[in-house]
Amino acid sequence: MQTLYDKLWQSHVVHEESDKPDGMALLYIDRHLVHEVTSPQAFEGLRLAGRKPWRPDSILAVADHNVPTTERSHGISDPISRLQVETLDQNCAELGITEFKMNDLRQGIVHVIGPEQGATLPGMTVVCGDSHTSTHGAFACLAFGIGTSEVEHVLATQCLLLKKAKAMQVLVEGKLGHGVTAKDIALAVVGKIGTAGGTGYAIEFAGSAIRALSMEARMTLCNMAIEAGARAGMIAVDDTTIDYIKGRPFAPKGELWEKAVAYWRTLKSDVGVTFDQVVRLDAAQVKPQVTWGTSPEMVTTVDGRVPDPSQIADAVKRHDMERALKYMGLTPNMSISEIRLDKIFIGSCTNSRIEDLRAAAEVVKGRHIAANIKLAMVVPGSGLVKHQAEQEGLDRIFRDAGFEWREPGCSMCLAMNDDRLAPGERCASTSNRNFEGRQGPGGRTHLVSPVMAAAAAVAGHFVDVQEIY
Amino acid sequence: MAPLDRANIDTDAIIPKQFLKSIKRSGFGQNLFDEWRYLDHGEPGMDVTQRRLNPDFVLNQPRYRGAQILLARANFGCGSSREHAPWALQDYGFRVIIAPSFADIFFSNCFKIGLLPIVLDTNIVDRIFHEVSSTEDYCLTVSLENQTVTTPSGEVCTFDVDMFRKHCLLNGLDEIGLTLQYADKIKAFEEKRRTEQPWLFA
Numbered sequence A: 001m002q003t004l005y006d007k008l009w010q011s012h013v014v015h016e017e018s019d020k021p022d023g024m025a026l027l028y029i030d031r032h033l034v035h036e037v038t039s040p041q042a043f044e045g046l047r048l049a050g051r052k053p054w055r056p057d058s059i060l061a062v063a064d065h066n067v068p069t070t071e072r073s074h075g076i077s078d079p080i081s082r083l084q085v086e087t088l089d090q091n092c093a094e095l096g097i098t099e100f101k102m103n104d105l106r107q108g109i110v111h112v113i114g115p116e117q118g119a120t121l122p123g124m125t126v127v128c129g130d131s132h133t134s135t136h137g138a139f140a141c142l143a144f145g146i147g148t149s150e151v152e153h154v155l156a157t158q159c160l161l162l163k164k165a166k167a168m169q170v171l172v173e174g175k176l177g178h179g180v181t182a183k184d185i186a187l188a189v190v191g192k193i194g195t196a197g198g199t200g201y202a203i204e205f206a207g208s209a210i211r212a213l214s215m216e217a218r219m220t221l222c223n224m225a226i227e228a229g230a231r232a233g234m235i236a237v238d239d240t241t242i243d244y245i246k247g248r249p250f251a252p253k254g255e256l257w258e259k260a261v262a263y264w265r266t267l268k269s270d271v272g273v274t275f276d277q278v279v280r281l282d283a284a285q286v287k288p289q290v291t292w293g294t295s296p297e298m299v300t301t302v303d304g305r306v307p308d309p310s311q312i313a314d315a316v317k318r319h320d321m322e323r324a325l326k327y328m329g330l331t332p333n334m335s336i337s338e339i340r341l342d343k344i345f346i347g348s349c350t351n352s353r354i355e356d357l358r359a360a361a362e363v364v365k366g367r368h369i370a371a372n373i374k375l376a377m378v379v380p381g382s383g384l385v386k387h388q389a390e391q392e393g394l395d396r397i398f399r400d401a402g403f404e405w406r407e408p409g410c411s412m413c414l415a416m417n418d419d420r421l422a423p424g425e426r427c428a429s430t431s432n433r434n435f436e437g438r439q440g441p442g443g444r445t446h447l448v449s450p451v452m453a454a455a456a457a458v459a460g461h462f463v464d465v466q467e468i469y
Numbered sequence B: 001m002a003p004l005d006r007a008n009i010d011t012d013a014i015i016p017k018q019f020l021k022s023i024k025r026s027g028f029g030q031n032l033f034d035e036w037r038y039l040d041h042g043e044p045g046m047d048v049t050q051r052r053l054n055p056d057f058v059l060n061q062p063r064y065r066g067a068q069i070l071l072a073r074a075n076f077g078c079g080s081s082r083e084h085a086p087w088a089l090q091d092y093g094f095r096v097i098i099a100p101s102f103a104d105i106f107f108s109n110c111f112k113i114g115l116l117p118i119v120l121d122t123n124i125v126d127r128i129f130h131e132v133s134s135t136e137d138y139c140l141t142v143s144l145e146n147q148t149v150t151t152p153s154g155e156v157c158t159f160d161v162d163m164f165r166k167h168c169l170l171n172g173l174d175e176i177g178l179t180l181q182y183a184d185k186i187k188a189f190e191e192k193r194r195t196e197q198p199w200l201f202a
């Protein structure tokens, strides 16, 4: 009997030292996604060694981290960012790699466009020089982030040398409450097992609550597997998966489609297989989550309170908590709903897809952002998401409510471009990391779902979205 | 050896994003832990000799200058996959990082560039933290060959390392070159895949 992870692993082993079962295996890589930040040194290394990409047609490239989200007709003003994006353009042109350039409607965050294009297909190994590659595991892929040396390794050999991880099942049964989303499940899991809880594991999310999620919600969940320390997150194939893929540009058509679907349906863990670890969560008990600290595991529910370090026995933990609260400018025991915000960010590879925008728009519709909110912005995950949203009039709803409506990219998720927090500013963000300085030096990030961010924008402080819609 | 007494140090802290705009592989050492190390905000291209050092940050203390081993707490290197983090640590002069645990991607990135991450038991790490803070010129000796860390008092702690990774590190081997020795196997695998799952090659 095999887990989904076993099946994906085994079907990609090119070579294995048979006498060392726990050793490294050479794994074949089907899809290589590339962005501007982690690839230039890899292309340079390849060139210096006189090597060529093994399979250029397996690569899809896009610039997302550095691109401006405001008017783009004048290009990128920061010369260093511009050089990095131009370097990607040049490398792709020279080596025959498909790239969606900055002004292409299909441009967007790498983890949004892969699935959107059908470039992410079940059963694939998908890699990218980016830790949130785990997103693609929603399609029953073995998808994980790699470093730049590994990017070069995949470019040169189409393979990676890897050690097999252990398998963890996160079982979520039951029905999510109104206004509770995949983001809340993700944060609740990270809160439960900690940011290192999944280290050394590949996580499979399963259970009735997961089966009930849309593909986009599943992507949100797998996206954050890395925040629990797991390099890969994954979900078995079902009708939802197959319906989503059908008709997308890179997806198989006609006879091949039928053949592919038949294979894809085998991509699930065998009934009764044992996992190295099982974590259970009752969906009905999951409430809207809000992080209060500087690590995604520092999370509580919207009706909760900021924790009190003096109640923590472990010295290292207490010290971390004190430090986090100081950085975040919060006092122990204050209630989460007392936290007032300066900025709102709806975007990132976690929550910038059309369903995220629809849900947030639903909350702000006919309302306006609170007076204390200096900036509320929506950054769609791709040009196509933006286009779709505009077709549905979501841009109007957001604009009328006082939000800025931007061009697609990573934006304030990591603040490599001009979108960032000023020191001390506090943001409700739908992204995935609340590390110190992540959204700008001295910036304070609270991770939440899109509906919770929208509700906070309207109220000016955190509120339980269930109360307002 | 320098002790950095903090858990869950993420790669954003090791090398902040503004320095990721570089298309080069070197020169990140001067911005290692930039937000903790300097009092002013750093941007690429700034002359670091003109910047204000944070005297409270451990690496700025004279006694830890020139350290080649970094001691840290659990889950070191979590977060983003940026290899710029190990590049920065190495460029600064570190050759070994010791911690009770590391994040997966960071851990494997280190080996690729010849930086050695060593996992030691939490209790041992704890003890070394205490010893180093109370002893000037505290020096650890690391032997990859013997897989040992030796403290000044002569205590020897052993650590695990994957045989293949050890072999590559000790011999400075090029992993890509090694993999390409299997080029025929990769081609054969690819052809089989092309026949069985042609949609992957469309």
Ligand code: SF4
Pocket (backbone or CB within 6 Å): A064, A065, A109, A110, A111, A130, A132, A348, A349, A350, A409, A410, A413, A414, A431, A432
């Ligand atoms: S949106 Fe954020 S987390 Fe996602 S790829 Fe971009 S920078 Fe990374």
